[in-house]
Amino acid sequence: MAEKYSQVNVSLADDDVKALDQMMTDDGLDNRSGFVRKLIRQERARRYSQPNPLVTVGEAIGAGE
Numbered sequence: 001m002a003e004k005y006s007q008v009n010v011s012l013a014d015d016d017v018k019a020l021d022q023m024m025t026d027d028g029l030d031n032r033s034g035f036v037r038k039l040i041r042q043e044r045a046r047r048y049s050q051p052n053p054l055v056t057v058g059e060a061i062g063a064g065e
Contacts, residue, residue: 012020024035041062 020032020035024030024032027035027038029035029038042057045057
């Protein structure tokens with residue numbers, strides 16, 4: 001089933017935009033929205049997931065989306 005998206009607008013300082021774009025490029029991505037979704041999922045996994053040596057970080061955050 002396809003994900004449903006809602007639009008959220010944020011204001012960032014120029015330096016933050018540059019940092020976001022650099023991190024996105026470093027990760028081989030070319031879409032800010034997708035990259036921000038990835039960051040949110042990583043942070044959620046970091047905060048709320050219990051460590052499981054059988055699950056990689058990529059699997060935990062749904063890599064490949």
